C-alpha cells in the first residue's frame with residue numbers, strides 16, 4: 650500500500666482559478682482504481698492552504714467555504730472516502746508519490762541535477778537562465 654498525494658487544480662480538474670475547472674477525463678475513475686488497488690489516496694492542494702502564498706492568513710470563513718466547495722465536489726463525484734490534507738502545521742505530508750501538474754520527476758541519481766536543470770528553467774519560464782546554463786554546458790563539452 651502506498652500513500653499517494655494528488656493535487657487538485659490542473660491535475661484532477663482543469664485549471665480555472667479562482668473558479669473550479671471540470672474533471673479531467675479519467676480522473677475520478679483513476680482515483681477509484683488506485684483505492685481499489687489498496688492505495689491510500691488523498692488530496693493535497695494549495696487551494697486549501699489556510700495561508701496565501703505571501704504568508705498572510707486567509708479569512709477563516711472564506712477558507713472553510715473553499716474547503717466545503719471542494720469536499721462537496723469530491724463527494725458528488727463518489728469520492729467521499731478521499732481525505733483532504735489541510736494540516737499545514739504538520740508540514741509536508743508523508744507520501745510515496747505526488748501526482749501534480751507542477752511537479753517534475755527527479756531521478757535521484759548522481760548527475761540528476763545537471764540533467765533536469767534546463768527543463769526546470771524552461772518550466773518556470775526563465776529562458777535567460779536556461780540559455781546561460783546551456784551555453785555553459787556547450788563550453789564544457791567543447792573543453793572535453
Ligand SMILES: [Mg+2]
Pocket residue numbers: 656657658659660749750751
Ligand atoms: Mg496544480
